[in-house]
Amino acid sequence: MDANLSFRSGLKDVLPTVFGYIGVGLALGIVANTSHLSVVAILLMSLIVYAGSAQFIIVSMLLTGSPISAIVLSTFLINSRMILMSLTIARYFKQDSFLQNIGLGSLLTDETFALSMNKLNLTHHRLRPTWLHAANIVAYLVWAAATVVGCLLGNLIQDPNQFGLDFAVVGMFIGLLYLQLITDRSKPFTTQLLVIGFVAVAMYVLMRFFPGNIALLLATLLGCGFGMVVSPK
Amino acid sequence: MSTYIMTTILLCGLVTWLSRVLPFAVIKNMTLPAWLIKFLSFVPIAIMTAIFVESLLTYHAGHWPGFDFANIAASIPAIVAGILTKSLLAVVITGVVAMALLRLTGFA
Known part of the structure:
Protein backbone atom coordinates (compact mmCIF):
# COMPACT_ATOMS: atom_id res chain seq x y z
CA MET A 1 0.00 0.00 0.00
CA ASP A 2 1.23 3.52 -0.79
CA ALA A 3 -0.05 7.12 -0.76
CA ASN A 4 -1.76 6.84 -4.16
CA LEU A 5 -5.53 7.47 -3.95
CA SER A 6 -6.53 6.62 -7.54
CA PHE A 7 -9.23 4.15 -8.56
CA ARG A 8 -6.55 1.75 -9.81
CA SER A 9 -4.72 1.98 -6.49
CA GLY A 10 -7.97 1.12 -4.69
CA LEU A 11 -8.30 -2.01 -6.84
CA LYS A 12 -4.77 -3.00 -5.89
CA ASP A 13 -5.08 -2.23 -2.16
CA VAL A 14 -8.25 -4.27 -1.71
CA LEU A 15 -6.68 -7.42 -3.19
CA PRO A 16 -5.52 -9.01 0.10
CA THR A 17 -9.06 -8.77 1.52
CA VAL A 18 -10.51 -10.66 -1.46
CA PHE A 19 -9.35 -14.00 -0.02
CA GLY A 20 -11.38 -13.36 3.09
CA TYR A 21 -14.53 -12.58 1.09
CA ILE A 22 -14.08 -15.70 -1.02
CA GLY A 23 -13.53 -17.96 1.99
CA VAL A 24 -16.45 -16.66 4.02
CA GLY A 25 -18.69 -16.17 0.97
CA LEU A 26 -18.23 -19.78 -0.16
CA ALA A 27 -18.98 -20.99 3.37
CA LEU A 28 -22.14 -18.87 3.53
CA GLY A 29 -23.27 -20.12 0.12
CA ILE A 30 -22.82 -23.71 1.23
CA VAL A 31 -24.77 -23.11 4.44
CA ALA A 32 -27.51 -21.41 2.38
CA ASN A 33 -27.63 -24.41 0.06
CA THR A 34 -27.94 -26.90 2.91
CA SER A 35 -30.64 -24.64 4.42
CA HIS A 36 -32.61 -25.01 1.16
CA LEU A 37 -32.26 -21.36 0.21
CA SER A 38 -32.32 -20.75 -3.56
CA VAL A 39 -29.41 -19.22 -5.48
CA VAL A 40 -31.58 -16.19 -6.26
CA ALA A 41 -32.40 -15.72 -2.57
CA ILE A 42 -28.75 -15.82 -1.48
CA LEU A 43 -27.74 -13.51 -4.35
CA LEU A 44 -30.40 -10.97 -3.39
CA MET A 45 -29.42 -11.24 0.25
CA SER A 46 -25.76 -10.63 -0.56
CA LEU A 47 -26.63 -7.64 -2.76
CA ILE A 48 -29.27 -6.10 -0.48
CA VAL A 49 -28.08 -6.91 3.05
CA TYR A 50 -24.35 -7.29 2.27
CA ALA A 51 -23.06 -8.16 5.74
CA GLY A 52 -21.11 -11.36 6.43
CA SER A 53 -21.92 -12.37 9.99
CA ALA A 54 -25.48 -11.01 9.82
CA GLN A 55 -26.19 -13.13 6.73
CA PHE A 56 -25.18 -16.32 8.57
CA ILE A 57 -27.63 -15.42 11.35
CA ILE A 58 -30.39 -14.55 8.83
CA VAL A 59 -29.98 -17.88 7.02
CA SER A 60 -30.14 -19.86 10.25
CA MET A 61 -33.12 -17.88 11.57
CA LEU A 62 -34.98 -18.28 8.25
CA LEU A 63 -34.40 -22.03 8.50
CA THR A 64 -36.02 -22.17 11.94
CA GLY A 65 -38.87 -19.91 10.76
CA SER A 66 -38.17 -17.10 13.25
CA PRO A 67 -40.46 -14.06 13.20
CA ILE A 68 -39.28 -11.36 10.78
CA SER A 69 -39.11 -8.81 13.62
CA ALA A 70 -36.61 -11.00 15.53
CA ILE A 71 -34.43 -11.47 12.43
CA VAL A 72 -34.41 -7.75 11.70
CA LEU A 73 -33.53 -6.90 15.32
CA SER A 74 -30.65 -9.42 15.34
CA THR A 75 -29.37 -7.99 12.07
CA PHE A 76 -29.50 -4.46 13.46
CA LEU A 77 -27.60 -5.44 16.62
CA ILE A 78 -24.90 -7.31 14.71
CA ASN A 79 -24.47 -4.47 12.23
CA SER A 80 -24.74 -1.62 14.71
CA ARG A 81 -20.95 -1.41 14.73
CA MET A 82 -21.34 -0.05 11.19
CA ILE A 83 -22.65 3.15 12.81
CA LEU A 84 -19.34 3.58 14.65
CA MET A 85 -17.26 2.88 11.56
CA SER A 86 -19.30 5.18 9.32
CA LEU A 87 -19.12 7.96 11.94
CA THR A 88 -15.36 7.55 12.07
CA ILE A 89 -14.69 7.52 8.34
CA ALA A 90 -17.37 10.01 7.20
CA ARG A 91 -15.47 13.11 8.31
CA TYR A 92 -12.81 12.47 5.67
CA PHE A 93 -15.46 12.94 2.95
CA LYS A 94 -17.18 16.10 4.18
CA GLN A 95 -16.01 18.08 1.15
CA ASP A 96 -17.52 15.56 -1.26
CA SER A 97 -21.10 15.60 -2.53
CA PHE A 98 -24.02 14.14 -0.60
CA LEU A 99 -24.48 11.48 -3.28
CA GLN A 100 -20.82 10.45 -3.04
CA ASN A 101 -21.20 10.12 0.72
CA ILE A 102 -24.30 7.95 0.40
CA GLY A 103 -22.54 5.78 -2.18
CA LEU A 104 -19.46 5.32 -0.01
CA GLY A 105 -21.53 4.54 3.08
CA SER A 106 -23.78 2.07 1.28
CA LEU A 107 -20.92 -0.34 0.54
CA LEU A 108 -18.67 0.21 3.56
CA THR A 109 -17.58 -3.00 5.31
CA ASP A 110 -15.35 -3.94 8.25
CA GLU A 111 -12.61 -4.71 5.76
CA THR A 112 -12.75 -1.60 3.58
CA PHE A 113 -13.07 0.50 6.75
CA ALA A 114 -9.95 -1.04 8.29
CA LEU A 115 -8.13 -0.71 4.97
CA SER A 116 -9.03 3.00 4.85
CA MET A 117 -7.73 3.54 8.37
CA ASN A 118 -4.41 1.97 7.30
CA LYS A 119 -4.37 4.12 4.16
CA LEU A 120 -4.84 7.35 6.16
CA ASN A 121 -1.47 6.81 7.81
CA LEU A 122 0.22 6.98 4.42
CA THR A 123 -1.69 9.89 2.86
CA HIS A 124 -1.35 12.68 5.47
CA HIS A 125 -4.85 11.79 6.65
CA ARG A 126 -6.64 12.25 3.36
CA LEU A 127 -8.99 9.90 1.52
CA ARG A 128 -10.66 10.24 -1.87
CA PRO A 129 -14.02 8.79 -2.95
CA THR A 130 -12.57 7.18 -6.10
CA TRP A 131 -10.11 5.11 -4.06
CA LEU A 132 -12.73 3.88 -1.59
CA HIS A 133 -15.32 3.26 -4.34
CA ALA A 134 -12.83 0.97 -6.07
CA ALA A 135 -12.17 -1.02 -2.90
CA ASN A 136 -15.88 -1.13 -1.98
CA ILE A 137 -17.07 -2.25 -5.42
CA VAL A 138 -14.50 -5.06 -5.69
CA ALA A 139 -15.45 -6.28 -2.23
CA TYR A 140 -19.17 -6.11 -3.05
CA LEU A 141 -18.91 -8.04 -6.31
CA VAL A 142 -16.50 -10.66 -4.97
CA TRP A 143 -18.76 -11.24 -1.96
CA ALA A 144 -21.89 -11.68 -4.08
CA ALA A 145 -20.08 -13.99 -6.53
CA ALA A 146 -18.54 -16.10 -3.75
CA THR A 147 -21.89 -16.67 -2.00
CA VAL A 148 -23.54 -17.66 -5.32
CA VAL A 149 -20.70 -20.04 -6.22
CA GLY A 150 -20.83 -21.56 -2.73
CA CYS A 151 -24.57 -22.12 -3.08
CA LEU A 152 -24.20 -23.68 -6.57
CA LEU A 153 -21.32 -25.95 -5.54
CA GLY A 154 -22.85 -26.65 -2.14
CA ASN A 155 -23.12 -30.36 -2.77
CA LEU A 156 -19.63 -30.73 -4.26
CA ILE A 157 -17.40 -28.99 -1.72
CA GLN A 158 -18.39 -30.39 1.62
CA ASP A 159 -15.85 -28.49 3.65
CA PRO A 160 -14.15 -25.37 2.22
CA ASN A 161 -12.44 -24.99 5.59
CA GLN A 162 -10.07 -27.84 4.85
CA PHE A 163 -8.12 -25.42 2.66
CA GLY A 164 -7.78 -22.99 5.56
CA LEU A 165 -9.78 -20.33 3.70
CA ASP A 166 -11.87 -19.60 6.78
CA PHE A 167 -8.73 -18.17 8.36
CA ALA A 168 -8.32 -15.56 5.63
CA VAL A 169 -10.51 -13.06 7.47
CA VAL A 170 -8.70 -13.56 10.77
CA GLY A 171 -5.35 -13.25 8.99
CA MET A 172 -6.48 -10.06 7.34
CA PHE A 173 -7.43 -8.41 10.61
CA ILE A 174 -4.12 -9.51 12.14
CA GLY A 175 -2.35 -7.75 9.27
CA LEU A 176 -4.56 -4.66 9.38
CA LEU A 177 -4.23 -4.35 13.17
CA TYR A 178 -0.45 -4.77 13.08
CA LEU A 179 -0.04 -2.25 10.25
CA GLN A 180 -2.32 0.19 12.08
CA LEU A 181 -0.20 -0.20 15.21
CA ILE A 182 3.12 0.47 13.49
CA THR A 183 2.03 3.20 11.07
CA ASP A 184 -0.41 5.35 13.07
CA ARG A 185 1.80 8.14 14.36
CA SER A 186 -1.10 10.22 15.66
CA LYS A 187 -0.99 8.33 18.96
CA MET B 1 -38.92 -17.46 -3.16
CA SER B 2 -41.56 -16.89 -0.47
CA THR B 3 -42.70 -13.43 0.61
CA TYR B 4 -41.40 -14.39 4.09
CA ILE B 5 -37.84 -14.64 2.77
CA MET B 6 -38.15 -11.60 0.49
CA THR B 7 -39.60 -9.37 3.23
CA THR B 8 -36.85 -10.46 5.63
CA ILE B 9 -34.14 -9.67 3.09
CA LEU B 10 -35.61 -6.24 2.30
CA LEU B 11 -36.07 -5.20 5.94
CA CYS B 12 -32.66 -6.52 7.02
CA GLY B 13 -31.16 -4.67 4.07
CA LEU B 14 -32.91 -1.48 5.11
CA VAL B 15 -31.69 -1.48 8.74
CA THR B 16 -28.15 -2.36 7.64
CA TRP B 17 -28.14 0.36 4.97
CA LEU B 18 -29.40 2.95 7.46
CA SER B 19 -26.64 1.96 9.94
CA ARG B 20 -24.09 2.49 7.18
CA VAL B 21 -25.45 5.65 5.60
CA LEU B 22 -27.10 7.76 8.33
CA PRO B 23 -23.78 8.66 10.02
CA PHE B 24 -22.49 9.97 6.66
CA ALA B 25 -25.64 12.07 6.23
CA VAL B 26 -25.44 13.43 9.79
CA ILE B 27 -21.73 14.27 9.71
CA LYS B 28 -22.01 16.00 6.35
CA ASN B 29 -23.92 18.90 7.88
CA MET B 30 -22.40 19.27 11.30
CA THR B 31 -19.08 19.78 13.05
CA LEU B 32 -18.27 17.09 15.56
CA PRO B 33 -17.23 18.22 19.05
CA ALA B 34 -13.54 17.70 19.82
CA TRP B 35 -14.21 15.03 22.45
CA LEU B 36 -16.18 12.92 19.97
CA ILE B 37 -13.43 13.15 17.37
CA LYS B 38 -10.97 12.02 20.04
CA PHE B 39 -13.29 9.16 21.06
CA LEU B 40 -13.76 8.04 17.45
CA SER B 41 -10.01 8.18 16.80
CA PHE B 42 -9.74 4.99 18.87
CA VAL B 43 -12.39 3.14 16.86
CA PRO B 44 -9.96 1.65 14.29
CA ILE B 45 -7.56 0.05 16.75
CA ALA B 46 -10.32 -0.95 19.20
CA ILE B 47 -12.61 -2.52 16.61
CA MET B 48 -9.80 -4.38 14.82
CA THR B 49 -8.63 -5.80 18.17
CA ALA B 50 -12.20 -6.80 19.06
CA ILE B 51 -12.77 -8.52 15.70
CA PHE B 52 -9.47 -10.40 16.03
CA VAL B 53 -10.04 -11.47 19.64
CA GLU B 54 -13.61 -12.57 18.86
CA SER B 55 -12.18 -15.06 16.36
CA LEU B 56 -9.91 -16.52 19.06
CA LEU B 57 -12.76 -17.14 21.51
CA THR B 58 -15.82 -19.38 21.43
CA TYR B 59 -19.08 -18.26 23.04
CA HIS B 60 -20.89 -20.62 25.41
CA ALA B 61 -24.06 -19.04 26.83
CA GLY B 62 -23.77 -18.63 30.59
CA HIS B 63 -20.12 -19.70 30.78
CA TRP B 64 -16.72 -18.13 30.33
CA PRO B 65 -15.66 -18.15 26.67
CA GLY B 66 -13.52 -21.02 25.43
CA PHE B 67 -10.46 -20.71 23.19
CA ASP B 68 -10.33 -21.48 19.47
CA PHE B 69 -6.98 -23.22 19.52
CA ALA B 70 -6.81 -23.70 15.74
CA ASN B 71 -7.21 -19.96 15.12
CA ILE B 72 -4.76 -19.16 17.92
CA ALA B 73 -2.16 -21.55 16.48
CA ALA B 74 -2.52 -20.22 12.93
CA SER B 75 -2.34 -16.63 14.22
CA ILE B 76 1.23 -17.08 15.41
CA PRO B 77 2.89 -17.59 11.98
CA ALA B 78 0.57 -14.90 10.58
CA ILE B 79 1.78 -12.37 13.15
CA VAL B 80 5.41 -13.35 12.48
CA ALA B 81 4.79 -12.85 8.75
CA GLY B 82 3.42 -9.38 9.49
CA ILE B 83 6.45 -8.39 11.52
CA LEU B 84 8.85 -9.74 8.89
CA THR B 85 7.16 -8.47 5.72
CA LYS B 86 4.75 -5.68 6.75
CA SER B 87 2.62 -7.00 3.87
CA LEU B 88 -1.10 -7.66 4.29
CA LEU B 89 -1.12 -10.23 1.52
CA ALA B 90 1.78 -12.15 3.10
CA VAL B 91 -0.04 -12.25 6.44
CA VAL B 92 -3.24 -13.58 4.87
CA ILE B 93 -1.50 -16.23 2.76
CA THR B 94 0.74 -17.38 5.63
CA GLY B 95 -2.28 -17.70 7.92
CA VAL B 96 -4.35 -19.64 5.36
CA VAL B 97 -1.47 -22.01 4.58
CA ALA B 98 -0.81 -22.52 8.31
CA MET B 99 -4.48 -23.35 8.89
CA ALA B 100 -4.57 -25.73 5.92
CA LEU B 101 -1.48 -27.52 7.28
CA LEU B 102 -2.99 -27.73 10.78
CA ARG B 103 -6.10 -29.38 9.29
CA LEU B 104 -4.07 -31.63 6.98
CA THR B 105 -1.96 -32.93 9.85
CA GLY B 106 -5.00 -33.40 12.06
CA PHE B 107 -4.08 -30.82 14.70
CA ALA B 108 -7.19 -28.78 13.99
Whole structure:
Protein backbone atom coordinates (compact mmCIF):
# COMPACT_ATOMS: atom_id res chain seq x y z
CA MET A 1 0.00 0.00 0.00
CA ASP A 2 1.23 3.52 -0.79
CA ALA A 3 -0.05 7.12 -0.76
CA ASN A 4 -1.76 6.84 -4.16
CA LEU A 5 -5.53 7.47 -3.95
CA SER A 6 -6.53 6.62 -7.54
CA PHE A 7 -9.23 4.15 -8.56
CA ARG A 8 -6.55 1.75 -9.81
CA SER A 9 -4.72 1.98 -6.49
CA GLY A 10 -7.97 1.12 -4.69
CA LEU A 11 -8.30 -2.01 -6.84
CA LYS A 12 -4.77 -3.00 -5.89
CA ASP A 13 -5.08 -2.23 -2.16
CA VAL A 14 -8.25 -4.27 -1.71
CA LEU A 15 -6.68 -7.42 -3.19
CA PRO A 16 -5.52 -9.01 0.10
CA THR A 17 -9.06 -8.77 1.52
CA VAL A 18 -10.51 -10.66 -1.46
CA PHE A 19 -9.35 -14.00 -0.02
CA GLY A 20 -11.38 -13.36 3.09
CA TYR A 21 -14.53 -12.58 1.09
CA ILE A 22 -14.08 -15.70 -1.02
CA GLY A 23 -13.53 -17.96 1.99
CA VAL A 24 -16.45 -16.66 4.02
CA GLY A 25 -18.69 -16.17 0.97
CA LEU A 26 -18.23 -19.78 -0.16
CA ALA A 27 -18.98 -20.99 3.37
CA LEU A 28 -22.14 -18.87 3.53
CA GLY A 29 -23.27 -20.12 0.12
CA ILE A 30 -22.82 -23.71 1.23
CA VAL A 31 -24.77 -23.11 4.44
CA ALA A 32 -27.51 -21.41 2.38
CA ASN A 33 -27.63 -24.41 0.06
CA THR A 34 -27.94 -26.90 2.91
CA SER A 35 -30.64 -24.64 4.42
CA HIS A 36 -32.61 -25.01 1.16
CA LEU A 37 -32.26 -21.36 0.21
CA SER A 38 -32.32 -20.75 -3.56
CA VAL A 39 -29.41 -19.22 -5.48
CA VAL A 40 -31.58 -16.19 -6.26
CA ALA A 41 -32.40 -15.72 -2.57
CA ILE A 42 -28.75 -15.82 -1.48
CA LEU A 43 -27.74 -13.51 -4.35
CA LEU A 44 -30.40 -10.97 -3.39
CA MET A 45 -29.42 -11.24 0.25
CA SER A 46 -25.76 -10.63 -0.56
CA LEU A 47 -26.63 -7.64 -2.76
CA ILE A 48 -29.27 -6.10 -0.48
CA VAL A 49 -28.08 -6.91 3.05
CA TYR A 50 -24.35 -7.29 2.27
CA ALA A 51 -23.06 -8.16 5.74
CA GLY A 52 -21.11 -11.36 6.43
CA SER A 53 -21.92 -12.37 9.99
CA ALA A 54 -25.48 -11.01 9.82
CA GLN A 55 -26.19 -13.13 6.73
CA PHE A 56 -25.18 -16.32 8.57
CA ILE A 57 -27.63 -15.42 11.35
CA ILE A 58 -30.39 -14.55 8.83
CA VAL A 59 -29.98 -17.88 7.02
CA SER A 60 -30.14 -19.86 10.25
CA MET A 61 -33.12 -17.88 11.57
CA LEU A 62 -34.98 -18.28 8.25
CA LEU A 63 -34.40 -22.03 8.50
CA THR A 64 -36.02 -22.17 11.94
CA GLY A 65 -38.87 -19.91 10.76
CA SER A 66 -38.17 -17.10 13.25
CA PRO A 67 -40.46 -14.06 13.20
CA ILE A 68 -39.28 -11.36 10.78
CA SER A 69 -39.11 -8.81 13.62
CA ALA A 70 -36.61 -11.00 15.53
CA ILE A 71 -34.43 -11.47 12.43
CA VAL A 72 -34.41 -7.75 11.70
CA LEU A 73 -33.53 -6.90 15.32
CA SER A 74 -30.65 -9.42 15.34
CA THR A 75 -29.37 -7.99 12.07
CA PHE A 76 -29.50 -4.46 13.46
CA LEU A 77 -27.60 -5.44 16.62
CA ILE A 78 -24.90 -7.31 14.71
CA ASN A 79 -24.47 -4.47 12.23
CA SER A 80 -24.74 -1.62 14.71
CA ARG A 81 -20.95 -1.41 14.73
CA MET A 82 -21.34 -0.05 11.19
CA ILE A 83 -22.65 3.15 12.81
CA LEU A 84 -19.34 3.58 14.65
CA MET A 85 -17.26 2.88 11.56
CA SER A 86 -19.30 5.18 9.32
CA LEU A 87 -19.12 7.96 11.94
CA THR A 88 -15.36 7.55 12.07
CA ILE A 89 -14.69 7.52 8.34
CA ALA A 90 -17.37 10.01 7.20
CA ARG A 91 -15.47 13.11 8.31
CA TYR A 92 -12.81 12.47 5.67
CA PHE A 93 -15.46 12.94 2.95
CA LYS A 94 -17.18 16.10 4.18
CA GLN A 95 -16.01 18.08 1.15
CA ASP A 96 -17.52 15.56 -1.26
CA SER A 97 -21.10 15.60 -2.53
CA PHE A 98 -24.02 14.14 -0.60
CA LEU A 99 -24.48 11.48 -3.28
CA GLN A 100 -20.82 10.45 -3.04
CA ASN A 101 -21.20 10.12 0.72
CA ILE A 102 -24.30 7.95 0.40
CA GLY A 103 -22.54 5.78 -2.18
CA LEU A 104 -19.46 5.32 -0.01
CA GLY A 105 -21.53 4.54 3.08
CA SER A 106 -23.78 2.07 1.28
CA LEU A 107 -20.92 -0.34 0.54
CA LEU A 108 -18.67 0.21 3.56
CA THR A 109 -17.58 -3.00 5.31
CA ASP A 110 -15.35 -3.94 8.25
CA GLU A 111 -12.61 -4.71 5.76
CA THR A 112 -12.75 -1.60 3.58
CA PHE A 113 -13.07 0.50 6.75
CA ALA A 114 -9.95 -1.04 8.29
CA LEU A 115 -8.13 -0.71 4.97
CA SER A 116 -9.03 3.00 4.85
CA MET A 117 -7.73 3.54 8.37
CA ASN A 118 -4.41 1.97 7.30
CA LYS A 119 -4.37 4.12 4.16
CA LEU A 120 -4.84 7.35 6.16
CA ASN A 121 -1.47 6.81 7.81
CA LEU A 122 0.22 6.98 4.42
CA THR A 123 -1.69 9.89 2.86
CA HIS A 124 -1.35 12.68 5.47
CA HIS A 125 -4.85 11.79 6.65
CA ARG A 126 -6.64 12.25 3.36
CA LEU A 127 -8.99 9.90 1.52
CA ARG A 128 -10.66 10.24 -1.87
CA PRO A 129 -14.02 8.79 -2.95
CA THR A 130 -12.57 7.18 -6.10
CA TRP A 131 -10.11 5.11 -4.06
CA LEU A 132 -12.73 3.88 -1.59
CA HIS A 133 -15.32 3.26 -4.34
CA ALA A 134 -12.83 0.97 -6.07
CA ALA A 135 -12.17 -1.02 -2.90
CA ASN A 136 -15.88 -1.13 -1.98
CA ILE A 137 -17.07 -2.25 -5.42
CA VAL A 138 -14.50 -5.06 -5.69
CA ALA A 139 -15.45 -6.28 -2.23
CA TYR A 140 -19.17 -6.11 -3.05
CA LEU A 141 -18.91 -8.04 -6.31
CA VAL A 142 -16.50 -10.66 -4.97
CA TRP A 143 -18.76 -11.24 -1.96
CA ALA A 144 -21.89 -11.68 -4.08
CA ALA A 145 -20.08 -13.99 -6.53
CA ALA A 146 -18.54 -16.10 -3.75
CA THR A 147 -21.89 -16.67 -2.00
CA VAL A 148 -23.54 -17.66 -5.32
CA VAL A 149 -20.70 -20.04 -6.22
CA GLY A 150 -20.83 -21.56 -2.73
CA CYS A 151 -24.57 -22.12 -3.08
CA LEU A 152 -24.20 -23.68 -6.57
CA LEU A 153 -21.32 -25.95 -5.54
CA GLY A 154 -22.85 -26.65 -2.14
CA ASN A 155 -23.12 -30.36 -2.77
CA LEU A 156 -19.63 -30.73 -4.26
CA ILE A 157 -17.40 -28.99 -1.72
CA GLN A 158 -18.39 -30.39 1.62
CA ASP A 159 -15.85 -28.49 3.65
CA PRO A 160 -14.15 -25.37 2.22
CA ASN A 161 -12.44 -24.99 5.59
CA GLN A 162 -10.07 -27.84 4.85
CA PHE A 163 -8.12 -25.42 2.66
CA GLY A 164 -7.78 -22.99 5.56
CA LEU A 165 -9.78 -20.33 3.70
CA ASP A 166 -11.87 -19.60 6.78
CA PHE A 167 -8.73 -18.17 8.36
CA ALA A 168 -8.32 -15.56 5.63
CA VAL A 169 -10.51 -13.06 7.47
CA VAL A 170 -8.70 -13.56 10.77
CA GLY A 171 -5.35 -13.25 8.99
CA MET A 172 -6.48 -10.06 7.34
CA PHE A 173 -7.43 -8.41 10.61
CA ILE A 174 -4.12 -9.51 12.14
CA GLY A 175 -2.35 -7.75 9.27
CA LEU A 176 -4.56 -4.66 9.38
CA LEU A 177 -4.23 -4.35 13.17
CA TYR A 178 -0.45 -4.77 13.08
CA LEU A 179 -0.04 -2.25 10.25
CA GLN A 180 -2.32 0.19 12.08
CA LEU A 181 -0.20 -0.20 15.21
CA ILE A 182 3.12 0.47 13.49
CA THR A 183 2.03 3.20 11.07
CA ASP A 184 -0.41 5.35 13.07
CA ARG A 185 1.80 8.14 14.36
CA SER A 186 -1.10 10.22 15.66
CA LYS A 187 -0.99 8.33 18.96
CA PRO A 188 1.87 7.16 21.21
CA PHE A 189 2.76 3.51 20.65
CA THR A 190 2.20 2.67 24.33
CA THR A 191 -1.29 4.21 24.29
CA GLN A 192 -2.21 1.99 21.35
CA LEU A 193 -0.83 -1.10 23.09
CA LEU A 194 -2.82 -0.25 26.22
CA VAL A 195 -6.03 0.05 24.19
CA ILE A 196 -5.34 -3.27 22.43
CA GLY A 197 -4.73 -5.00 25.77
CA PHE A 198 -7.82 -3.43 27.32
CA VAL A 199 -10.09 -4.42 24.43
CA ALA A 200 -8.73 -7.99 24.44
CA VAL A 201 -9.48 -8.42 28.16
CA ALA A 202 -12.85 -6.67 27.76
CA MET A 203 -13.79 -9.10 24.97
CA TYR A 204 -13.02 -12.09 27.19
CA VAL A 205 -15.05 -10.74 30.11
CA LEU A 206 -17.95 -9.51 27.95
CA MET A 207 -18.24 -12.85 26.13
CA ARG A 208 -19.07 -14.35 29.52
CA PHE A 209 -22.36 -12.45 29.25
CA PHE A 210 -22.93 -11.62 25.57
CA PRO A 211 -22.51 -13.37 22.21
CA GLY A 212 -19.43 -12.33 20.24
CA ASN A 213 -21.10 -9.72 18.05
CA ILE A 214 -22.59 -7.77 20.95
CA ALA A 215 -19.39 -8.12 23.00
CA LEU A 216 -17.50 -6.73 20.00
CA LEU A 217 -19.61 -3.56 19.95
CA LEU A 218 -19.43 -3.02 23.72
CA ALA A 219 -15.68 -3.74 23.89
CA THR A 220 -15.07 -1.22 21.09
CA LEU A 221 -17.07 1.51 22.87
CA LEU A 222 -15.32 0.78 26.19
CA GLY A 223 -11.95 0.67 24.41
CA CYS A 224 -12.50 4.13 22.90
CA GLY A 225 -13.43 5.53 26.32
CA PHE A 226 -10.39 3.85 27.85
CA GLY A 227 -8.22 5.33 25.10
CA MET A 228 -9.44 8.83 25.92
CA VAL A 229 -8.63 8.32 29.60
CA VAL A 230 -5.09 6.95 29.09
CA SER A 231 -3.97 9.13 26.20
CA PRO A 232 -1.66 12.00 27.15
CA LYS A 233 -3.40 15.39 27.28
CA MET B 1 -38.92 -17.46 -3.16
CA SER B 2 -41.56 -16.89 -0.47
CA THR B 3 -42.70 -13.43 0.61
CA TYR B 4 -41.40 -14.39 4.09
CA ILE B 5 -37.84 -14.64 2.77
CA MET B 6 -38.15 -11.60 0.49
CA THR B 7 -39.60 -9.37 3.23
CA THR B 8 -36.85 -10.46 5.63
CA ILE B 9 -34.14 -9.67 3.09
CA LEU B 10 -35.61 -6.24 2.30
CA LEU B 11 -36.07 -5.20 5.94
CA CYS B 12 -32.66 -6.52 7.02
CA GLY B 13 -31.16 -4.67 4.07
CA LEU B 14 -32.91 -1.48 5.11
CA VAL B 15 -31.69 -1.48 8.74
CA THR B 16 -28.15 -2.36 7.64
CA TRP B 17 -28.14 0.36 4.97
CA LEU B 18 -29.40 2.95 7.46
CA SER B 19 -26.64 1.96 9.94
CA ARG B 20 -24.09 2.49 7.18
CA VAL B 21 -25.45 5.65 5.60
CA LEU B 22 -27.10 7.76 8.33
CA PRO B 23 -23.78 8.66 10.02
CA PHE B 24 -22.49 9.97 6.66
CA ALA B 25 -25.64 12.07 6.23
CA VAL B 26 -25.44 13.43 9.79
CA ILE B 27 -21.73 14.27 9.71
CA LYS B 28 -22.01 16.00 6.35
CA ASN B 29 -23.92 18.90 7.88
CA MET B 30 -22.40 19.27 11.30
CA THR B 31 -19.08 19.78 13.05
CA LEU B 32 -18.27 17.09 15.56
CA PRO B 33 -17.23 18.22 19.05
CA ALA B 34 -13.54 17.70 19.82
CA TRP B 35 -14.21 15.03 22.45
CA LEU B 36 -16.18 12.92 19.97
CA ILE B 37 -13.43 13.15 17.37
CA LYS B 38 -10.97 12.02 20.04
CA PHE B 39 -13.29 9.16 21.06
CA LEU B 40 -13.76 8.04 17.45
CA SER B 41 -10.01 8.18 16.80
CA PHE B 42 -9.74 4.99 18.87
CA VAL B 43 -12.39 3.14 16.86
CA PRO B 44 -9.96 1.65 14.29
CA ILE B 45 -7.56 0.05 16.75
CA ALA B 46 -10.32 -0.95 19.20
CA ILE B 47 -12.61 -2.52 16.61
CA MET B 48 -9.80 -4.38 14.82
CA THR B 49 -8.63 -5.80 18.17
CA ALA B 50 -12.20 -6.80 19.06
CA ILE B 51 -12.77 -8.52 15.70
CA PHE B 52 -9.47 -10.40 16.03
CA VAL B 53 -10.04 -11.47 19.64
CA GLU B 54 -13.61 -12.57 18.86
CA SER B 55 -12.18 -15.06 16.36
CA LEU B 56 -9.91 -16.52 19.06
CA LEU B 57 -12.76 -17.14 21.51
CA THR B 58 -15.82 -19.38 21.43
CA TYR B 59 -19.08 -18.26 23.04
CA HIS B 60 -20.89 -20.62 25.41
CA ALA B 61 -24.06 -19.04 26.83
CA GLY B 62 -23.77 -18.63 30.59
CA HIS B 63 -20.12 -19.70 30.78
CA TRP B 64 -16.72 -18.13 30.33
CA PRO B 65 -15.66 -18.15 26.67
CA GLY B 66 -13.52 -21.02 25.43
CA PHE B 67 -10.46 -20.71 23.19
CA ASP B 68 -10.33 -21.48 19.47
CA PHE B 69 -6.98 -23.22 19.52
CA ALA B 70 -6.81 -23.70 15.74
CA ASN B 71 -7.21 -19.96 15.12
CA ILE B 72 -4.76 -19.16 17.92
CA ALA B 73 -2.16 -21.55 16.48
CA ALA B 74 -2.52 -20.22 12.93
CA SER B 75 -2.34 -16.63 14.22
CA ILE B 76 1.23 -17.08 15.41
CA PRO B 77 2.89 -17.59 11.98
CA ALA B 78 0.57 -14.90 10.58
CA ILE B 79 1.78 -12.37 13.15
CA VAL B 80 5.41 -13.35 12.48
CA ALA B 81 4.79 -12.85 8.75
CA GLY B 82 3.42 -9.38 9.49
CA ILE B 83 6.45 -8.39 11.52
CA LEU B 84 8.85 -9.74 8.89
CA THR B 85 7.16 -8.47 5.72
CA LYS B 86 4.75 -5.68 6.75
CA SER B 87 2.62 -7.00 3.87
CA LEU B 88 -1.10 -7.66 4.29
CA LEU B 89 -1.12 -10.23 1.52
CA ALA B 90 1.78 -12.15 3.10
CA VAL B 91 -0.04 -12.25 6.44
CA VAL B 92 -3.24 -13.58 4.87
CA ILE B 93 -1.50 -16.23 2.76
CA THR B 94 0.74 -17.38 5.63
CA GLY B 95 -2.28 -17.70 7.92
CA VAL B 96 -4.35 -19.64 5.36
CA VAL B 97 -1.47 -22.01 4.58
CA ALA B 98 -0.81 -22.52 8.31
CA MET B 99 -4.48 -23.35 8.89
CA ALA B 100 -4.57 -25.73 5.92
CA LEU B 101 -1.48 -27.52 7.28
CA LEU B 102 -2.99 -27.73 10.78
CA ARG B 103 -6.10 -29.38 9.29
CA LEU B 104 -4.07 -31.63 6.98
CA THR B 105 -1.96 -32.93 9.85
CA GLY B 106 -5.00 -33.40 12.06
CA PHE B 107 -4.08 -30.82 14.70
CA ALA B 108 -7.19 -28.78 13.99
